[in-house]
Amino acid sequence: MITFNNVTKHYDDGTVVVDGLNLVAPGGKITVLVGPSGCGKTTSLRMINRLVEPSSGTILLNGESTAQMDVVQLRRRIGYVIQNAGLFPHKNIIDNIATTAMLNGVTKSKARSRAAELLEVVGLAPQLAKRYPWQLSGGQQQRVGVARALAADPEFMLMDEPFSAVDPVVREQLQEEFLRIQKEVSKTIIMVTHDIDEAMKLGDRVAVLKPGGKLAQLATPAELLNAPQSEFVADFIGRDRGYRKLSFHSTGALPALHPDPLVEMGTDVAQARSIASQPWVLVTHKGKACGWFDTRQQVETITPETVNLGATFYPQGGTLRQLLDSALSSPCHRAVVIDEQLAPLGTLALENVLDACKSMSAEAL
Ligand SMILES: Nc1ncnc2c1ncn2[C@@H]1O[C@H](COP(=O)(O)OP(=O)(O)OP(=O)(O)O)[C@@H](O)[C@H]1O
Ligand SMILES: [Mg+2]
DSSP: OEEEEEEEEEOTTSOEEEEEEEEEEOTTSEEEEEOSTTSSHHHHHHHHTTSSOOSEEEEEETTEEGGGSOHHHHHHTEEEEOTTTTOOTTSOHHHHHHHHHHHTTOOHHHHHHHHHHHHHHTTOOGGGGGSOGGGSOHHHHHHHHHHHHHHTOOSEEEEESTTTTSOHHHHHHHHHHHHHHHHHHOOEEEEEOSOHHHHHHHOSEEEEEETTTEEEEEEOHHHHHHOOSSHHHHHHHOTTHHHHHGGGOBOOSOOOOBOOOEEETTOBHHHHHHHOSSSEEEEEETTEEEEEEETTSOOSBOOGGGEETTOOOEETTOBHHHHHHHHHHSTTSEEEEEOTTOOEEEEEEHHHHHHHHHHHHHHHO
């Protein structure tokens, strides 16, 4: 558990950056800090590992004040992940990861073999071990940053916009992987992000900060969406919060699925036309859902170039938001429900999905 007790930080020029912050980040959970630029998020993180000293107030780790701790010992208990990973440029990847464990007195060979395991944990190929940071993509570097913070097996992790430097697709992969790892390791984590969606997805609890470093609200994502305590929080969480809310509702019992005919990639279009019940037909590749094909196209066979591959699919048991996204991203407005092997189980029309959203929102009221 990390506790802020009335913590304030001001600089000599009189700027108050953090103002009377009270906050508890429970053990084994992810607490996310969000708020506008300059509201003191990074400063708050850096006060925990004493890269910045508070002007007043106390910060406690499991009830023990950090002010009394030896700073080196303190930092060894805390993994720190920053934007752009902050890797050592002159060290290869494996040594970048191994370094923090070695600082804790682990032998070089043990630290390296643990680093190799962690490389796998964060989803990186073993061949990358000998490369240098500049030879990796931004997303790969960020994975290394996470692996490096985990290498010392710290109780606490501070993460300052750890996934911000990558494109949205990679970012989602990193988030998924991060949640999977956290399920296994259950660290006490405080993470800063600019991205509300990320905060809502990753945070067990989310702290919204206001300019001037004041806490506006600390609550679970669902509470923030359902009951923002002030206009500031409501605004910050965003106008599309009705839509975000869908993320917190699994779909429950679905209406009966429509058994759309399926055709395999490579099928003759004439054959596809003969079985299609509407202009669009669902294409699979080795039994896995691929995308929709418009049978009105003047082509002979179904090839990847002729299939609308942009649609998202709805994994059975997922959230209403995923279901709605699947229906909206389909060119014929039908959500495709898939099983764990990605095989299509059937489809649902957008109207049916909207009915499910309506009854969810009636329940929530
Ligand atoms: N050494 C310093 N002296 C004076 N002011 C500082 C100093 N360091 C930071 N600040 C100010 O403190 C405020 C908070 O900075 P901080 O980096 O904590 O914000 P942040 O919430 O992390 O912002 P961002 O979202 O842009 O990363 C800013 O206005 C910044 O200019
Ligand atoms: Mg910052």
